[in-house]
Amino acid sequence: MIPVAPELVAEIAVDSAFEHGKWRHPIRLLRLRDDLDPADVALFGEGVRPAAN
Template identity: 60%
Template sequence: MLVEPELVAEIMVDTALERGAWRHPVRFARLRLDVTVTDVPPFGAGAQPASG
C-alpha cells in the first residue's frame, strides 16, 4: 500500500447521473474522530446498501 490511512472522513455524495457523468461532486462533510481506521472495512468490502 502506498498510503497508510490515519483518519476517517465522512463524505456526501449524490447517486444521480446525467449523460453518464455524476451530476454533483463528492463533498467533504467532517472528520470522524469517533471512528478508527480499523473500524472501516476496505473499499469494496463494506456492507451492501439496502434495496427498497
C-alpha cells in the first residue's frame, strides 16, 4: 500500500443526516483553503470541533 500525504485543505459543507449507513445529502465543496497548510488541520475525528458560523 502506498501512503498518501495531504497537499490541499478544502472547506466542505455537510449535513449530519446519516441513515441506513449512508449520508442523506451530498457533501458540498465550498472552497480550497490556500491560507491553511494540511499540517495545521486536525485529522478527521481528532482535535476540537470548529465553531459554527
